Amino acid sequence: MAAPVIETHALGKTFGLTPVLQDTEFRLSPGRGAIVIGGNGCGKSTLLSIFAGLVAPSQGYALIFGEDTRRFGPRYRRRIGMMSHQSFLYPNLTARENLELYARLYEVSAPREVAESWLARLGLADSADDRVRTFSRGMEQRLAAARAMIHGPSLLLLDEPFTGLDFDGAARVRTLIKSALDEGCSIVATAHTPFAVEGIEFELYEIVRGQVVPYQEEDAPRRGRLRSLLRPRPS
Amino acid sequence: MNAFLAILRKDLILELRGGRSTTALVSLALLVLVVLTFALERTAGGGPATGAGALWIALVFAGMLGATRVMVAEQENGCLRALLLSPVDRAILYAAKLTASATFMIAAAVAATIMAMLFFNLEFSDSLATLGIALILGALGFSALATLLAAISIRARGGELLLPLLIVPIFVPALIAGVKVSAAALSGAPLAAAREWVGILVAFDVLFIAAGYLLFEHVVGEE
Numbered sequence: 001m002a003a004p005v006i007e008t009h010a011l012g013k014t015f016g017l018t019p020v021l022q023d024t025e026f027r028l029s030p031g032r033g034a035i036v037i038g039g040n041g042c043g044k045s046t047l048l049s050i051f052a053g054l055v056a057p058s059q060g061y062a063l064i065f066g067e068d069t070r071r072f073g074p075r076y077r078r079r080i081g082m083m084s085h086q087s088f089l090y091p092n093l094t095a096r097e098n099l100e101l102y103a104r105l106y107e108v109s110a111p112r113e114v115a116e117s118w119l120a121r122l123g124l125a126d127s128a129d130d131r132v133r134t135f136s137r138g139m140e141q142r143l144a145a146a147r148a149m150i151h152g153p154s155l156l157l158l159d160e161p162f163t164g165l166d167f168d169g170a171a172r173v174r175t176l177i178k179s180a181l182d183e184g185c186s187i188v189a190t191a192h193t194p195f196a197v198e199g200i201e202f203e204l205y206e207i208v209r210g211q212v213v214p215y216q217e218e219d220a221p222r223r224g225r226l227r228s229l230l231r232p233r234p235s
Numbered sequence: 236m237n238a239f240l241a242i243l244r245k246d247l248i249l250e251l252r253g254g255r256s257t258t259a260l261v262s263l264a265l266l267v268l269v270v271l272t273f274a275l276e277r278t279a280g281g282g283p284a285t286g287a288g289a290l291w292i293a294l295v296f297a298g299m300l301g302a303t304r305v306m307v308a309e310q311e312n313g314c315l316r317a318l319l320l321s322p323v324d325r326a327i328l329y330a331a332k333l334t335a336s337a338t339f340m341i342a343a344a345v346a347a348t349i350m351a352m353l354f355f356n357l358e359f360s361d362s363l364a365t366l367g368i369a370l371i372l373g374a375l376g377f378s379a380l381a382t383l384l385a386a387i388s389i390r391a392r393g394g395e396l397l398l399p400l401l402i403v404p405i406f407v408p409a410l411i412a413g414v415k416v417s418a419a420a421l422s423g424a425p426l427a428a429a430r431e432w433v434g435i436l437v438a439f440d441v442l443f444i445a446a447g448y449l450l451f452e453h454v455v456g457e458e
Contacts, residue, residue, distance in 0.1 A: 005439065052320055053320075054316055054320060058434075074322035074323070074324060075322070076322060077320060077322045078322040080320065082317075082320055084313060084316065086312050086313030086315055086316070087312045087313075088312060088314055088316065088317035088320075089312055089314070090249065090308075090311070090312070090314055091311060091312065092248075092249050092253055093245065093248065093249070094250045095269055097245075097248070101241055101242075101245050102317070102321070104237055104238065104241040105238050105318070105322070105323050106321060106322060107237065107238075107322070115266060128263075166321040233406075
């Protein structure tokens with residue numbers, strides 16, 4: 001059996017006195033997709049930030065490709081792509097310049113051509129030379145998806161990837177996610193409801209009392225942090 | 236090297252399009268020089284020492300204003316997180332940020348020097364090369380220190396208020412050395428006459444560039 005791409009043990013994160021994640025056990029096999037569902041403030045973004053090595057856990061540890069996220073070096077960071085609530089795009093650069101910049105940072109060969117092809121894939125070719133500052137929320141979100149995937153990562157971390165997208169934009173991003181899965185990329189996404197990823201083969205999880213547990217459909221969407229904490233801990 | 240150039244190029248493009256750092260630096264330098272010209276005119280009567288002092292006061296004030304800009308630009312849309320997520324070595328990131336910051340400051344120094352020469356009625360002579368060395372070394376040291384401290388302060392609440400309190404006391408040795416070298420240069424003395432002070436500027440630069448190179452990773456690391 002292949003080693004898991006993500007493996008956590010007793011993972012916890014506390015901000016001040018507020019525990020957000022507690023004793024979280026989570027595994028993701030190579031080439032699989034998982035979606036973590038939960039309301040606002042339940043810890044979804046924190047979980048992804050820990051996986052990306054951007055936030056240090058308060059307790060336990062997370063291994064990504066077998067490496068502790070606290071010791072992430074360039075070799076591991078190169079294999080991760082992340083889409084966050086923030087677009088990670090420079091407003092005063094054009095769409096093409098943004099993608100080209102990130103392609104160069106990830107040492108993608110022929111960065112200009114690769115940037116062009118991603119712009120075309122996401123239907124942004126006509127806006128390639130427009131500054132991101134002039135983009136709508138949906139256009140920026142599409143460009144953010146391209147930015148996260150431009151270097152062909154082995155693990156994609158997508159924090160509410162469909163936020164702000166219109167029907168066409170959501171369909172394009174959904175296609176990109178499916179393609180990435182088909183190419184063997186492992187994906188962890190977050191959403192408020194499981195409907196966001198309909199049509200994509202994802203394992204469903206939710207965050208309950210700070211723990212990532214398999215999603216139970218009857219409980220349906222969406223507890224925020226308070227309801228998440230009040231709910232009995234799963235046995 | 237590729238990543239260094241990509242980040243530096245990006246910072247320069249952003250500056251050319253926004254122009255906030257250099258414009259602010261030059262404007263503040265001009266303001267300080269005008270005020271000092273009128274304030275010092277009657278008591279000191281101008282002269283190389285006064286001109287050098289005014290020039291460095293203008294540069295330090297302007298530098299503090301510009302110090303945070305290079306790092307603050309990365310906060311918009313969470314771009315700093317994206318840089319940290321990328322495989323770019325943190326030391327390369329620091330080097331690119333330092334180079335961008337020093338470039339803006341040197342541009343402001345050139346403008347401030349021309350204004351100081353005019354306001355204080357100083358002569359353009361061969362010793363301008365010595366003045367240039369002092370200003371470049373000063374701008375480099377200031378940028379090295381400011382980039383490192385700005386990376387700390389942007390994470391702190393009220394960090395922009397904290398930054399000048401941290402920078403000025405640490406920069407004092409380089410400031411004194413810079414004024415001494417500049418005064419010597421403006422009075423027509425050769426570089427050799429201010430060798431010890433140039434040595435202090437070089438030592439300051441080496442110390443804080445090395446400190447930034449080694450510590451930047453820990454400063455911008457995990458939250």
